[in-house]
Structure formats: structure tokens, C-alpha cells
Amino acid sequence: MLSYIIRRLLQTIPILLAVALLIFVMFSVIPGTFASSMGDDGRGLLDAEVIERMNREFGLDDPVHIRFAKYVWQLVQFDLGHSFRSRQPVSQVIYERMWPSLQLSFAAMLFAIVVGVPLGFVAAMKPGSIIDMGSMVLAVSGLSLPKFWLGLLLMYLFALHLGWLPSFGYGDGGLRHLILPAVALGVSPLALLARTTRAAVLDIMNADFVRTARSKGMSEARVIRWHLTRNAMVIVLTTVGLQFGSVIGQAVVVEKLFAWPGLGSLLVDSVSLRDIPVVQGCILAIVLFFLVVNLLVDVLCAIIDPRIKYT
């Protein structure tokens, strides 16, 4: 297992380099530069001389291959460069926004798991019932509802009309401000988890070993706990891992709506402003997060199911 983990960690290096190359090529060919973005609202007249100096200062007037070589050399030294906009190290810029992103992602996934997995179980235990049909309608709705619209709905209901929760902002980073954005973000993975759990449990319920366990006189509770749950968890966990990684990237709409200071809104702002070092840094951070989470999920799966062996 240890060698497998080490191997997986080493595999992240070429993946990250490939992602870095892809982002670099993309932003080399799309039009617009940081300097031109500073005057995009027509409000602050941009000085031609300042633009020229900026391009020189940020190395944007170097040939593409020189810029890429410099970037790779920096990456090798774990240096993500400096933000064009704030002129701070990219690592610091990302660090400041990483914790709120993790908070939101964890909270959203926790909501999705705590509600979605039991919902999927219950639906599977009573197939064709009202509970089953209701939970699947909820699941489909969750996957279909736009996060922006859902977020606004939550704001109107829980903040404006009921006055239970604040409608926006990070506040003191506590639970009250986290609930609404976490629910808005978590509904979609909740729906997917409910459906996945239901399908996994239904599949396992008809397996021979479950029939054998029942015929041996095992109680239903024990069958659910020892056989159904444990075997379904491998599939569910894999889905959790995939969702977890993508949630941090999907959070941008929710972050912008709720003024939540996460990586997603930073990424979108930086793309609009062509703050390329920050864009590269954010994407690399998200990809790294995705890879690490999935590695953890794979390890957990191996722990839950001893039949899984990684070599």
C-alpha cells in the first residue's frame, strides 16, 4: 500500500506539469492581456506607457517559449510567481482564499453525504414506494436546479423572510454564514450521491452473499450493517471522491453569489483580468486537491474492502 501511495503521489507531478502546460498554451493564444484588462470598464484611462512598462515588468513581452521556460523553472522551485494585480506571491494569494474554499467544500459535501447517502439507502430499502419516488424526484431536481437560482431562493427564504440566517458574506467564518452557501453547493452532489447509493444498494441487495446471510437467519439490521453498507460504501466513496474534487471548482457561482471569499471567485476574477500567474496557481491547486482527495478515497476503499489490493 505504501508503495502504491508513493507511486500515486509521484504521478501527480507529470499531471500537474501537463495541466500547467495546457493553461499556459491556452492563455498564450486567447486575446487580452492583464494590462488591457485594467481599462476594460472604460473608467480608468490606461496609459500606453504604463501598459508597455507593465508588459515588460511582468515579462509579457518575452517570446512564448522563453516565458514558458521561466515558468517551468519557477515551478520546479515551487515558486508560483507573483500576481500581476496585487503583486503579491501567488502562493500567498491562494493561501488567503484556500481555507474558505475548503470550509465551503467540506461543508457542502458533509451536507450531501449526511442527507444524500441515507436518502439513497432508504429509497433502496423501499423500492417503488413514495419515499423512493420522492427521493428520486429530489435527486433529479438537485441535479437540474441552477445553483445561482437555488442560492437566491435560499437567501429569500431563510434570510429575508424568516430572518434565520445572514444572506451573504464570510462573517467570522462561523457556521451561520456557512449554512446557506453550503446547502446551495451541496444539493447537486447530494442528488448524485442519493442516486448512486440507491443503485449500489439495490445491486448488492440481490447478491448471493446477502441472500445467504438472510437465509442463515441473520437479522436485517446486521445484514444492512455488515453486508449492504460495507459493500455499497466502496462505490459511494468513489463517488464522494469524484464529487469532492469537482465541488471546489463548481463553487465559483455560489462564492460569487454569497460573496464567499474562496478560490472559485478568485479564479474567475483572475481569468477576466488575465492575472495569469494566479489563474495557473488556482488551477494547479484545484487539480492537486482533486488528486489528493481521490488518492485518499482509494486508500479508504482499500481499508473498507480488504479484497482491494494495490500493487
Place this chain on the structure above:
Amino acid sequence: MIRKLTLAAAMSLAAFAVAAQEPRQGGTLRFTAPYGSSFASLDVHSTNRIQDDIWSKALHRTLYNWDSAANEPVPELIEEVTVADDGVTYTMKLRQDAYFHHGRQMTADDVIFTFTRIMDGAQAYPPARHVRLIEGAVAVERGEAEEISGLRKIDDFTIEMVLVDRLDPGFSFYHGNTSIYPADMAEIPNFDTAPVGLGPYRFVEYIPGSRLVGERWEQFYKEGKPYTDRIEILIMGEAAARDVAFRNGEIDVSVLGPVQYVAYQNEAALADNLLEVAEIFTRNMGMNPNFEPFSDPRVRQAINHAINSDLIIERLVRNKAFRATSWLPIGSPAYDDDLEPYAFDQDRARELLAEAGYPDGFSFEWTATANESWGIAIVEAVLPMLAQVGIEVNIVPVEGAVLSEVVRAGDFQAYIWSNTSGPDPLQTLKCYHSSTPQSACNYVQYNNPEFDALLDAAGATADTDERIDLLKQANRMLYDDAVVWFFNYNKAVMAYQPWVHGIQPNATELAIQYYEDIWIDETSPAAN
């Protein structure tokens, strides 16, 4: 001289009448920064975005402020200004009661340090374009000198500033990104994350992407101000979210978009607390003279006649704009009240096109962004109007950053944009001087020797009335030549809670307020 009330000031009279109550001390002002989901950085010299001006007015001060009532820059950190007969040498006596948040008194050294810092060419600070007004600044920028020769310390509280041209320095040095920094900033720990300034509030905390908080600076030089104990500047780029938060009483002000403007006007409780200001931004369609049809002023005039601008303003922009007559907006001192906008007259448009040699019309590409007030939606509304006079349009959709680039490079046939058109009418109209490159702001490469002569004369005269008259003539010339399709001037609308008093009708940008003049009464949820 009797100053004409701007439309903005007239609209705000009611607000001021209410604000005649005695200001109350205390509470927290919860202001919003609506132009994005972050600030660029806490070094205000490194940015030129309005979003950063919003927070800088809380923590910092500039040599001049913008007086919204008089609609002109006024000395702020300067106690007294005298101008020599040459019209370019300014002697500025600084106020002696201005203290930085770390306790040190402001002196001439701080002003000289600040402007020299801004001119560090290696940093490419955007406000360099303002400081270039001072003689010798360019040499510092190019690394040819270490000091700005035109900026001299007379004594600890007096500086002499020699300008390169007869321009009012107030129009340059009221911008937030020319804020005066302490000369000893390198010795102040964590200055880049906890800035020290001269503003009415001292820094408390900054959560990137969320908010900046300041607390009253007890040594602020305006006695009794600021009124509130704290200020929270909340970063809220989404209009829908601001709407909910405002209705919920969680924020004290909200800049409205067209959709919210209509909604708020129709609700009695909200309609009473709207401040509307004609800002200094002109929405326009620029036409590239290198594209043959647009080289003929008759074609440009025809386009102005062919488009029913009033209808578009009413239906699409929801009356959140004023019809443009020429380039200079309503709040400009050189705005011409007598100038009528181009009439919607498609017959006249067809006549002009025929005269210009396009009786069957022509087609062109129109570059536009997704902006709801001056973007693709507007272009799509114009398409059928131009089609009725035989002009076919192909839309080229682009991002904001790309629009700026293609326009400056001249890589367009036509574009639609919102461009700053003030506050200094001379500086504004210089964009159309033939010596101004396209990459600067002469995007349509206007070249008219008579226009140039008017501007040169306006710049040379010290007589304010004569200058204004010359600028009005120049503005009229832009109208006659139809340099652009004159669409509208932005109407900025800010909703404010009934417990908020002292909001200023700032025509340069309504979201920029001088917070020391704002107070909240006891009905605010954040009154204590």
C-alpha cells in the same frame, strides 16, 4: 460666478434636506464595493480600478478631494494654494493637522516620497499618468533622475509643484491611487497587509474577497469626524445578492443595476431613498475611420439619426441613463445645455447615406461585450433600426479585456463602450486631439485641425470663462462631425437605507464616497 446646479445636485436636494438633522456619532457604516469580487491589493498605488478607490477613501487621503456639490476638485491635504502668473507653478501649503495612523504628522517629505514612488518605472504604477503632470516626473519614470525636478520642498509644510501644462492639478490628484503614503512606510511592519494612511478610519482587518474593516481615527483632522465608529466595506459584486442583503437591512447602501432600479422605483418604501446622479461616462459606438464608410461624417451622422436612442434607453436600459447630446456629460462644466441630441429620423439617415454614396447601405462588424447596459443586448436592439436604412451589422462578441485591447490596437470596425468623459473637460476632449494616439484614448483617430486649435487655445488661456467657451465649441464640433454614435450618459443610482445620512452625489463615481461625512441614526441595526 453663479454655478449652475448639476442635475445630480438638483436630484439630491431632497436627500440633503433630510440630512440637515444633527449628525449622530457612533455605529458602523456597512458600505458595499460592487464592482467585482475582490480588491486588487492594499497598495492603492498599484491599481487604477474604481473598486479600490472605494476602500482607499476610508484609509487614505489625497491632496485634493472631489466636492460633489460644487462638482469640482477642492484642496484636502492642502490648506492654501497659490498659482504663479506662469499658470504652471503651484505653491501648496499643506495642512499641519494631518496625522498618519501610526501617529506621525504629515509633512512635505511624505508628498514628495509618494509621487516619487509612483513614478518608479520598474513598478509601472497606473497613477503615473497623473503624476506625469509634474515637470521632471517622466525623467524619474525613465530612470534618468532620482527626484522629480518639478516637485520641491520649500519647508516641512510647503511644496512647490511645477506642471508641464496649464492644467488644474486637482483633476489629477483627487484620484484614490495618488493617496499620500508615509515616507517611512518601509519601517512600518506589514504595511502591504495593514496599510497606514491619513484617512478617517484606521485599518482593522481585511479578508480578501470578503471585506475591509476600519475603525475611527481619533486624530483625523476634521473635528468631530468621522461620525461612525467603524466602517465595513463589503465586497459584493452580484446585484441580486446586494438586493437581498439591502432589503434585509444587512447593508446600508447598494448600487443598482437597471433591473433593480425599476423594482425599487415601484416600491414606495425603497423609492424614497434613491440617489440618482449623472456620472461622467459616455456610452458610445466608436467607428473606425479606416473602414471606408465610417471615414465620411455623413455616414456617422446617418447612424446617429437612424437609431432610436430614447427608445433603447427607455426599454432596455430602463431609463437608467440620460440621452447623450455630445461627448461631454451633463455634469461637465463645459456641457452645452443648448445642444439637442440627434433626432431619430430614418428618412434623414437615408438621405445622408445616399449623399455619401451608400444609397443601398453597407455592412459592418460591431465589437461588443456582454455588458447589460452597453453591450450585445443594446447592439441587438439597434440591428433592426440600422437594417431599416440598409445597414447590416455582424456582431463580434468579446470579453471586456479583449475589447480594450482590440480598440486600442484599432482592430475593429465599430465598437460599443462606456468611456470616462470627465471630470476635467479639457483633459477629456484632449482624447480627440490629433496628437493623442489611438492607443491612449483617441480610439476613432479623430483628426481635425480646427478642433485641435480650439483645444490648444483652451489650454493656453488662464481665463476660465474663455476656456469653457472654447471647450463648448470643441464639444460641438465633435457633435457636428458625429465622431461616435452618442448613446447615453450613465445614470448611477444608489439605494440607501433610511437610517443613512450624508451620501454625496459624486458624479465622478457614485460608489466613491467621503465616509467621514456619512452618519447613521439610531434606527440602524448597526447603530451601536
